[in-house]
Amino acid sequence: MRYSIFASLLSAVTTVYGYANPMACTGICTNAHDPALIRHKDGTYWRFSTGGKIAMHSAPAITGPWTYKGAAIPSGSKINLAGRNDLWAPDVTLVGSTYYLYYTVSSFGSQNSAIGVATSTNLKTWTDHGSTGITSSAGKNFNAIDGALYWDGSKFVMSYGSFWNDIFAVNMANPPLKSTSGAANIAFKPSGTHAQEGPFIAKNGNYHYLFFSAGQCCGFDKNRPARGQEYKIQVCRSKSATGGFVDKAGKSCTNGGGTTVLESHGYVYGPGGQGVYYDPKLGPVLYYHYVDTRVGYADGMKRFGINRLNFSSGWPVVV
Template sequence: MRSSIIASLLSAVTVVYGYANPMACSGECGNAHDPALIRRDDGKYYRFSTGNKISIHTAPSITGPWTYKGAAIPNGSKINLKGKDDLWAPDVTKVGNTYYLYYSVSSFGSQDSAIGVATSTNLDTWTDLGATGIASKAGKNYNAIDPALYWDGSKFVMSFGSFWGDLFSTNMQNPPVKAAAGAAAIGIAFKPEGEHAQEGAFIAKNGNYHYLFFSFGKCCHFDQNRPAKGQEYKIQVCRSTSATGGFVDKAGKKCTEGGGTTVLESHGFVYGPGGQGVYYDPKLGPVLYYHYVDTRIGYADGQKKFGINQINFSSGWPVV
């Protein structure tokens, strides 16, 4: 009897307190919109984020103390579009001895967008190469922002997209500075309802599955116009045995038909988590990193904080 009561209490706690708070963060933990995280071979951590022509922060530990180091692309992008001096949503990957930093050139609400790339051998100084060949204009069913590179075991795949037809992927050349010749943009996830508020695709491998993480809901300007409860950013996931399609959620619903299992959403002082990625840390194992609003501080975009949670995949689905 006592054991059943304890089990019931634990179950209730799980329902009420379903999400762990972000790990402790010290130093400059703000300025973290759409973060990208990587660790250099010498153990130094680097965080890249939207704003200031892609902000660079470094730290000796994944939890800090984080220090601002300047702009990754201080002269702006070579891509001649509105937004070339206000770059968004970076993604960073190491291939061989070279780091690749992908970024978005666009303006808020526009579909006139392109994905660019810069390279580095040290993560500190970058050479902008400009366009990758992934771009969009009015009339396309996708928006070419929020890039994330992924190696599926045989080829490089770039996921991207925001609103319109939502999330897509395309094959990349090797080395991954350009889209593969003739590569099509293939839809991998779509929310059919409302404004199709889905973006920030990020694919990560665990076991036999490729997991497609994404942000769903309203992302920004919470200090000016907060959405109805539950319509703010949250992080969802689908999975597939292929990195280029067939993603379904935990209930078996196709990701291209509105599927998505929630991994992290507003709770406690955490509001609107999103802009996420997954990093396999040598000490902590898989971690989910993201930005969020700390309601104890403020709701403005510039106040968004850097969040990290460990991920448990033991059930076959990511749990923070």
């Protein structure tokens, strides 16, 4: 009850004064592009991120101090595509006693992409299994990047996608090493450059919430977009994890819908690459990367951000 009252008060303050700033972070808080977050049963937190063959960091608390632990897939992916040694957009999930780490093999601007998977029992050492079967190539209406696994209560679902027709979902086998169904389009912005990617589905109450990043993600130090066109985090919800998502105004997520959860404010610029983690102490938290304008706009300077989430209104609010 005390947490609910506190969260409600913080939500009210956020509504009046703007978005809450990220929680304090100590240790190595950069090297955090497209972060994935999980907590080991011993209480240690692990963070995985784009680059360095999936860079790993660990910390005794969710805020740090974070220390570098090496590359998750040091020999590169088994997937024979350009980018097999520069892996992107990890997602990590515990299924039974096994951790599943999903990653992207691609190159910037190309549809020659695939989502791979590795497994571990300790989060420290990983066995690469190569492709999940989710692949794309020139001419397809999706790009096979940014995969994130989700258990919808009866089956595993993988959401993924970027640009073209944006975001899709497929069913996964159990255990979730391979896809088992064709792709269903679950979010699309029909106007502009279709800049929508990085999906992540999280459950709260009776709804499945589809979080995604919209706008320009990268290269802010060289080519900063018009104000408001940089990365921001949006959400739609549905009672099905594979379709029917709408935003707070009721607009379909496949027709440009999306309610903004977090965007540039104060020293925070271009937040995105997000996920949701249900922390045993903090409850639901939104984690993401962002540029700290007090430091610099380069991709390598992107920092790890965390905010609590309050779902009391039926829609997530950062606090």
